[in-house]
Amino acid sequence: MASLLVLPIVTPLGTAVLALFLWRHRRAQQAVSLLGAAALLAWAVALLLSVSRDGIQATAIGNWPAPFGITLVADLLSAMMVTLAAIVGAAVAVYSVATIDARRESFGYHPIFHVLLAGVCGAFLTGDLFNLYVWFEVLLISSFVLMGLGGERGQLEGSVKYVTLNLLSSALFLAAVGVLYGTVGTLNMADLAVALQDPRVDSRLTLAIALLLLVAFGIKAAMFPVFAWLPASYHTPPAAVAAVFAGLLTKVGVYALVRVFTLIFTHDTGVTHGLILVLSGLTMVSGVLGAAAQGEFRRVLSFHIISQIGYMLMGLGLYTRLALAGTVFYLTHHIIVKTNLFLVSGIVHRLKGTLDLASLGGLYRTRPILALLFLVPALSLAGLPPLSGFWAKLLLVQAGLEAESYSIVVVALVVSLLTLYSMTKLWTEAFWKAAPDAAEAPLSAGEWRGLLLPVAALALLTVVLGLGVEPVLALSLRAAEQLLNPAEYIRVVLGGRP
Amino acid sequence: MFSLILSTTARAIMPLTLVFSVYLLMRGHNAPGGGFVGGLIAAVAFAIASLADGVATARRALVVDPRRLMAVGLALAxxxxxGGVAAGQPFLTGQWAEVMVPVVGKIGTPLVFDVGVYLAVLGVSLTMLFALSEED
Structure with missing residues (x-):
């Protein structure tokens, strides 16, 4: 059903418009935001089921046929990513209602949050490279506002770095799109895949465009060596905003890399994918070492995003069926776990008024449930069985061994150990050791429930994903199969055209 | 600072500018123009009014809150x-009425979309403009 493809984009946009109408009514805005997020989740799951049952789907917006018009395409990877975005959206919408202050709400927090979700879903669903640029802009502009909204000193400092580097990345992306259009005269991704097979296209030019896109998406994904903007900014906005950024934004960059380097640029895998593999190792190591040097809760988590991005790119770099399945599974696991950890950090901040590890402590005694809910995603991130992170890493390691890339496997395993060290540090410092200052901000029972509900739901999902790994694993393998054999994708988009 | 010359001129220019903005909006389907420029020109009309007689007068002339215009515009677009989905075609497919309307020409969903863009652009520009000029 074609309209299912449009709904994950239209629903958050409609929610944003409705919230705009209710500008002055906080309660009504909150209700609309929750309903919108729930509807998005419902459509996303319906889309995933439908794609999983009937295969890849496409719709030509405005009935302008591909490659001339804009096509929306959902293969398994897109559908899974949209579902994950909807899960994060729903969890953070609930958390936002409980935590975002009235001032931020009065400046349009809820509408902008949903525009951000629309941008993310649009980026996952589009089948056109220039349209992908447009969705990137939609989500970036709204993320700029969310990052700066509230105007606290630290926030503005973080926003400046965030905005500058992301605009640079957008400029590179646009330049690459321009050169590509000048070379082959099309920007429809499926059509590009066909057009670049033409032997008349200069392969050096293709390689240059591919590398330009690698840098552009690499900045957005926080890949080595262009990740500096991430730890400089992610600890500044409110926890709800940081959580949705941590969960989704860099992953849009990873998604774009996966899409472009499985569908379009697959001629020179020795150079491009080899380079990605090397960069993935460096990304893992630099992220985890950066985290070890940090003494603030959210900064540690921010550096771990970077090292985790390395794992996802490792799968892309290895470029086998098992490795790509590993990437897809890792994305699934990471989005849920990382969002959850940032939400927990928000609760800790709410209770103790600080996230400086030296002045935290004792939360295990006063809030055992919170401690448990931290432990589930933290151990999953480090890759302890039977949680979801273990299976994600197992897949990648197995794929690495199969491809006989032993050095990257060693790097991945060592980084995994260091991740465990980092998570243990967070555990001992924030939860286990005696508190230097026992005072805690009072929380009403209702407020406490509002904070814990999304965290508990995501933790449950992590456990379920770990214990019942089979269906998601099967789905990831099928998604990887579609990525490795893009013929079906191209056929669905371009129809009968050769 | 109040200037009689500016204020009198503004009163003459404003309706002309608004008519021109609607003209641009209408011709935009096949010729240069469209909702975006139309909206900007309309915003210019109110910007002139706010310069000549103050933001309060310009707000009164607009009648509705510019933020509401923004919401209505986005909702229309x-x-x-x-329209396309209702006719069983993909999202955003243009649907046209058979009858010709005098002056305007053919009516269809792309026109509704353009009117939405017009209102959204007008609303956004005026929200920013009014907020900035009220600050000092």
Whole structure:
């Protein structure tokens, strides 16, 4: 059903418009935001089921046929990513209602949050490279506002770095799109895949465009060596905003890399994918070492995003069926776990008024449930069985061994150990050791429930994903199969055209 | 600072500018123009009014809150996309009425979309303009 493809984009946009109408009514805005997020989740799951049952789907917006018009395409990877975005959206919408202050709400927090979700879903669903640029802009502009909204000193400092580097990345992306259009005269991704097979296209030019896109998406994904903007900014906005950024934004960059380097640029895998593999190792190591040097809760988590991005790119770099399945599974696991950890950090901040590890402590005694809910995603991130992170890493390691890339496997395993060290540090410092200052901000029972509900739901999902790994694993393998054999994708988009 | 010359001129220019903005909006389907420029020109009309007689007068002349215009515009643009869905075609497919309307010409969902863009651009520009000029 074609309209299912449009709904994950239209629903958050409609929610944003409705919230705009209710500008002055906080309660009504909150209700609309929750309903919108729930509807998005419902459509996303319906889309995933439908794609999983009937295969890849496409719709030509405005009935302008591909490659001339804009096509929306959902293969398994897109559908899974949209579902994950909807899960994060729903969890953070609930958390936002409980935590975002009235001032931020009065400046349009809820509408902008949903525009951000629309941008993310649009980026996952589009089948056109220039349209992908447009969705990137939609989500970036709204993320700029969310990052700066509230105007606290630290926030503005973080926003400046965030905005500058992301605009640079957008400029590179646009330049690459321009050169590509000048070379082959099309920007429809499926059509590009066909057009670049033409032997008349200069392969050096293709390689240059591919590398330009690698840098552009690499900045957005926080890949080595262009990740500096991430730890400089992610600890500044409110926890709800940081959580949705941590969960989704860099992953849009990873998604774009996966899409472009499985569908379009697959001629020179020795150079491009080899380079990605090397960069993935460096990304893992630099992220985890950066985290070890940090003494603030959210900064540690921010550096771990970077090292985790390395794992996802490792799968892309290895470029086998098992490795790509590993990437897809890792994305699934990471989005849920990382969002959850940032939400927990928000609760800790709410209770103790600080996230400086030296002045935290004792939360295990006063809030055992919170401690448990931290432990589930933290151990999953480090890759302890039977949680979801273990299976994600197992897949990648197995794929690495199969491809006989032993050095990257060693790097991945060592980084995994260091991740465990980092998570243990967070555990001992924030939860286990005696508190230097026992005072805690009072929380009403209702407020406490509002904070814990999304965290508990995501933790449950992590456990379920770990214990019942089979269906998601099967789905990831099928998604990887579609990525490795893009013929079906191209056929669905371009129809009968050769 | 109040200037009689500016204020009198503004009163003459404003309706002309608004008519021109609607003209641009209408011809935009096949010729240069469209909702975006139309909206900007309309915003210019109110900007002149706010310069000549103050923001309060310009707000009164606009009647509705510019933020409301923004919401209505976005809602129209979004709703126009469902015309295609209702007819069993992809989202945003243009649906045209058979009858010709005098002066305006053919009416269809792309026009609704453009009117939505017009209102959204007008609303956004004036929200920013009014907020900035009220600050000092």
């Amino acid at each position: 979004l709703a126009s996309g469902f």
